[in-house]
Amino acid sequence: MSLSLPELWFCVIAVLWTGYFFLEGFDFGIGVLSGTLARDRAERRVLINTIGPVWDGNEVWLLTAGGATFAAFPDWYATLFSGFYLPLLAVLVCLIVRGVAFEYRAKRPGERWQRSWEHAILWCSALVAFLWGLIFANVVRGVPVDASGEFAGGPADLLSPYALLGGAATLALFTFHGAVFAALKTVGEIRARARRAATLLGAATVLVGGAFLLWTQAEAGNGRSLGALAVAVAALVAALAANARGREGWAFCFSGVAVAAVVALLFLALFPDVMPSSLDPGWSLTVEGAASSPYTLRIMTWCAVAATPVVMVYQGWTYWVFRKRIGVQHIAGTAGPVAEPGAAGAGRAAR
Incomplete structure (x- = not known):
């Protein structure tokens, strides 16, 4: 069965969000764990340095997903960004503050200066991880959209128990994903502690995430989304x-599959709508109705075919270059023998 161009681009946008949450998910998790798992400044620097070379590249997926939505589904983009203005603004502010914190925390040696920026990394990572779940839960379940396709509700309409559970589920899932990544990328005591944290966080994710996915399946699911639900639970x-x-390594692969399966479930439950209306199902924005012209979608398709392999190869090369584990002994200014030759090149120069 062939896909129409609007259906193809709905799938492309789903893949872009999958890539973003797979990569930025453990990124957010590391941000949360930097303030909860690490016991001193050196360990916080180890955790932050595990994502130092890649965190900004991971965010390119978000820019691409937003740009693709704007170009392929302008009506969806307009309704989404007007109705979800406050949570999306909060996401934007947190991402800006978080990026500044990564770059500025080492500009001065003072304890108060560095702790302030590290707190910013922790809270901005946790808030963004929560808000993405809240936003996608509302998109899948539906929000007040009127007959003209415009958002007709207020901020309180985005704070239903289902949406709040969705936020808690993504926060737990991304933090678990980050703990597994921390265990994969570190050595010594922090590695053992990350594995123990992953066990507890994984159990919490199964409970909270499982409840959210079952609720989603019960309200908006179908046979395809049920398969994605089974894959998500099995992968966890x-x-x-x-x-x-x-x-x-296997734990990280499986946690990544779980993230991908959760995103797939949400998009499968959403299809064929892109923005369901809670006021009247007939007012919902659909894949076909919200799409750009066929000419626009054809041009976008050729551009994507040409550019995507280059981006994928470059980002894959980046992760390969910075594949080594790091530990406290690799942080400049700390004592201790180097446990693994060559591991000092595992990340951007420790600061």
Whole structure:
């Protein structure tokens, strides 16, 4: 069965969000863990340096997803960004503050200066992880959209119990994903602590995330989304089992599959709508109705075919270059022998 151009671009946008949450998910998780898992400044620097070379590249996926939505589905983009103005503004502010914190925390040696920026990384990471779940939960369940396709509600309409549970689910999932990544990228005591944290966070994710996914399936699901639900649960359990056996690489792969399956479930439950209306199903924005012209979509398709392989190869090369583990002994100004030759090149110069 062939896809129409609007359906193809709906799938492309789903893939872009999957890539963003897979990569930025563990990024957010590391941000949260930098303030909860690390016991001193050196360990916080280790955790932050695990994502130092890649965090800004991960955010390119968000820019691409937003740009693709604007070009392929302008009506969806307009309704989404007008109705979700406050949470999306909060996401934008947090991402800006978080990026500044990564770059400025080492500009001065003072304890208060560095702790302030590290607190900013922690709270901005946690808030963004929560808000993405809240936003997508509202998109899937539906919001007040009137007959002209415009958002007709207020901020309180975005704070239903279902949406809040969605925020808690993504916060738990991304923090678990980050703990598995921390265990994969570090050595020494912090690695063992990350594995223990992943066990607890994985159990919490199964409970909270499972409740959210079951609620989603019950209200908006179908046969395809049920398959994605089964994959998400199985991947979470497999990640926990691999983590318990010390197989961090497999644990990270399975946690990534869980993230991808959750995004797939949300988009499968949403289709064929892009913005369901809670006022009248007939007023919902659909894939076909909200799409740009066929000519625009054809031009976008050729551009995507030409540019995507270049981006994928470059980002894959970046992760390969910075693949080594790091530990406290690799942080400049700390004492201790180097446990693994060559690991000092695992990340951007420690600051």
